[in-house]
Amino acid sequence: MPEDRAIETHDLSKKYGDRLAVDRLNLTVASKQVHGFLGPNGAGKSTTIKMMVGLLRPTTGSLSILGQGVSGDNPRVRRKIGYMPELPRFPKHLSGEELLDVYGRMYGMSKTERQGRITELIKMVGLEGRGKDRIGKYSKGMQQRIGIAQALISDPELVILDEPSIGLDPVGMVEVRNMVKDIVKSGTTVFFSSHLLAEVQQVCDHVTVIHLGVMRYSGTLEDISSKVMARRRIVIELEKPVDGVLAALKTMKFATVEANMNTYTLHLDTREDVRAEVSRAVTSAGGVIVKMQEEGGGLEDAFLSLVGKEGMA
Amino acid sequence: MAQKKRAGTLAAFIALLYYEFLWNIRKKKIITIFIIIFAIATVQLAFTPIADAIANPPQALQANSTFVFAGIEALTGIFLFLVGVATTMNTVSGEFESGTIVPLLTKPVSKTLVFAAKIVASVITLLAAYSFLVGYIAIGGTLIYGPQDNLNLVPLGILGLTIGSMVWASVALTLGTLSKNSVLAALGSFGFYIGLLIGGTLIAAQLGASTVLFYAPGMGATGTTAACAGLERGGGQTFSTGTDGLASMLMRWVLNPGQVLNFCGFQFRASGNPTTTLLASDTFANVAFRDLWVSLVYVAGLLLLSWFAFRRSQIVES
Numbered sequence: 001m002p003e004d005r006a007i008e009t010h011d012l013s014k015k016y017g018d019r020l021a022v023d024r025l026n027l028t029v030a031s032k033q034v035h036g037f038l039g040p041n042g043a044g045k046s047t048t049i050k051m052m053v054g055l056l057r058p059t060t061g062s063l064s065i066l067g068q069g070v071s072g073d074n075p076r077v078r079r080k081i082g083y084m085p086e087l088p089r090f091p092k093h094l095s096g097e098e099l100l101d102v103y104g105r106m107y108g109m110s111k112t113e114r115q116g117r118i119t120e121l122i123k124m125v126g127l128e129g130r131g132k133d134r135i136g137k138y139s140k141g142m143q144q145r146i147g148i149a150q151a152l153i154s155d156p157e158l159v160i161l162d163e164p165s166i167g168l169d170p171v172g173m174v175e176v177r178n179m180v181k182d183i184v185k186s187g188t189t190v191f192f193s194s195h196l197l198a199e200v201q202q203v204c205d206h207v208t209v210i211h212l213g214v215m216r217y218s219g220t221l222e223d224i225s226s227k228v229m230a231r232r233r234i235v236i237e238l239e240k241p242v243d244g245v246l247a248a249l250k251t252m253k254f255a256t257v258e259a260n261m262n263t264y265t266l267h268l269d270t271r272e273d274v275r276a277e278v279s280r281a282v283t284s285a286g287g288v289i290v291k292m293q294e295e296g297g298g299l300e301d302a303f304l305s306l307v308g309k310e311g312m313a
Numbered sequence: 314m315a316q317k318k319r320a321g322t323l324a325a326f327i328a329l330l331y332y333e334f335l336w337n338i339r340k341k342k343i344i345t346i347f348i349i350i351f352a353i354a355t356v357q358l359a360f361t362p363i364a365d366a367i368a369n370p371p372q373a374l375q376a377n378s379t380f381v382f383a384g385i386e387a388l389t390g391i392f393l394f395l396v397g398v399a400t401t402m403n404t405v406s407g408e409f410e411s412g413t414i415v416p417l418l419t420k421p422v423s424k425t426l427v428f429a430a431k432i433v434a435s436v437i438t439l440l441a442a443y444s445f446l447v448g449y450i451a452i453g454g455t456l457i458y459g460p461q462d463n464l465n466l467v468p469l470g471i472l473g474l475t476i477g478s479m480v481w482a483s484v485a486l487t488l489g490t491l492s493k494n495s496v497l498a499a500l501g502s503f504g505f506y507i508g509l510l511i512g513g514t515l516i517a518a519q520l521g522a523s524t525v526l527f528y529a530p531g532m533g534a535t536g537t538t539a540a541c542a543g544l545e546r547g548g549g550q551t552f553s554t555g556t557d558g559l560a561s562m563l564m565r566w567v568l569n570p571g572q573v574l575n576f577c578g579f580q581f582r583a584s585g586n587p588t589t590t591l592l593a594s595d596t597f598a599n600v601a602f603r604d605l606w607v608s609l610v611y612v613a614g615l616l617l618l619s620w621f622a623f624r625r626s627q628i629v630e631s
Contacts, residue, residue, distance in 0.1 A: 091339075091413050
């Protein structure tokens with residue numbers, strides 16, 4: 001595997017009984033990339049991540065992390081990974097600092113290394129003054145923060161975050177997002193799963209979309225709209241309904257038309273800007289345009305076309 | 314390279330032991346075990362003086378040079394079971410129940426190392442608990458009942474109690490690893506204990522001290538220093554020779570290695586008392602040796618099964 005690839009999977013599949021949770025996933029994540037792993041709930045994101053960190057065994061296929069094959073119980077691979085589980089749960093009777101200390105010991109860090117890193121991380125995740133409190137007394141947001149801190153304790157080459165802002169309030173989500181941006185600045189590869197499109201859009205430069213265990217798209221965020229055929233719409237509102245406008249619009253080969261009272265929606269099959277042509281056709285038929293607006297074609301529409309409307313729930 | 318790897322593994326193992334003890338101490342598991350043990354030992358020590366004091370007329374406390382030895386021999390059965398099960402019932406299953414297994418298993422430590430650290434922590438906990446218990450009985454017994462005989466055998470008693478308790482601890486650990494549920498582990502272990510007790514009693518009632526009982530965990534076959542033919546008339550001492558009686562057997566092995574233990578069977582008759590017959594006899598040395606390896610085989614077998622289940626486990630829920 002080329003060294004610039006942090007994660008690579010080949011036909012990776014996982015079955016739970018008869019249910020196929022991940023279906024022949026071929027995923028490549030380049031080093032130093034912030035890669036979003038996007039999909040609705042139940043898409044297979046957490047299952048894929050669990051296979052990456054060794055919590056689950058693939059049914060078929062293979063995967064490599066940082067150039068090393070992951071098969072079975074492989075602590076050497078995990079030494080290079082920092083992982084934050086979805087809704088992380090840590091021993092409640094330990095303090096945040098104790099948790100980081102004991103995990104740091106497992107990475108073979110010296111006392112001096114641990115002390116320096118713990119101070120740095122507690123500050124980074126905004127838990128200054130609360131590091132000595134028991135985790136059982138932490139709020140959900142604080143547990144997410146300590147979850148991020150423990151994933152970074154060994155200064156890993158690859159950080160895998162599974163839904164890091166799930167269950168957080170809007171302020172907490174912004175804070176987590178900012179933390180991820182801070183991690184990225186240090187040159188670490190970040191693989192970031194989320195079911196929230198906006199979150200991925202703000203943090204990641206590359207994205208893989210998965211739905212029902214199947215990979216639907218993998219590439220840059222910029223390319224997703226152009227590569228995925230997401231249909232744009234033109235919505236026209238007339239002053240009053242006019243006979244002949246619908247017939248005029250229906251003559252246009254690049255769109256299908258829906259009419260509702262004095263509102264007409266054209267679902268476009270073209271990427272060209274056809275607003276002038278549409279406007280002329282309406283005016284020629286005697287219609288007076290009150291409002292004309294182009295909708296769709298963005299990331300959200302691309303995502304919708306990949307996963308279907310049920311995926312946005 | 315290999316040396317560096319070994320050093321890394323050792324450091325990770327020590328880190329896991331630290332994690333385990335931090336967990337047990339903070340969750341007050343170890344403290345609870347010690348409090349229970351302290352209470353039981355205090356009752357054992359104080360029972361005779363209190364009984365003598367409240368007797369009418371009050372009795373003078375008699376010196377008893379075998380109090381400590383007999384006290385260690387009396388620690389058997391349900392006591393070993395409770396301490397063993399309390400030590401390991403949530404050692405593995407507790408991690409699954411609380412979800413803390415997820416961050417733990419994603420650290421650079423193998424499952425085998427995690428499991429080994431949990432076992433070593435359990436053995437150290439049991440060893441410390443029984444050392445505390447026996448030490449307390451030895452000091453208290455000497456102060457209350459005067460100088461004690463055979464105090465040099467106390468370490469063997471501690472070893473026997475630890476291994477005997479480890480048999481039950483292994484049962485609880487295995488059930489906990491398989492079920493990933495602490496309550497099921499505790500209840501299942503208790504069911505196993507009761508089942509063995511009832512099964513053993515039925516076998517003993519029908520067949521006497523059958524050789525089958527030599528190899529069952531728990532109380533095992535009862536041996537006597539008296540002749541079987543004279544058993545109905547009393548005399549001699551009786552001993553449980555199962556895994557629960559290992560402490561007693563190990564101490565007797567050193568004290569009287571050549572003394573013979575008889576294992577008696579019963580013959581029921583249409584009328585009158587059943588007659589007893591000799592089924593087997595062996596020296597304390599042989600009985601203790603067999604008891605030791607039977608205990609160790611149970612511990613090793615159950616831990617192997619538990620380790621295998623732990624290694625195969627996958628984290629579907631998080």
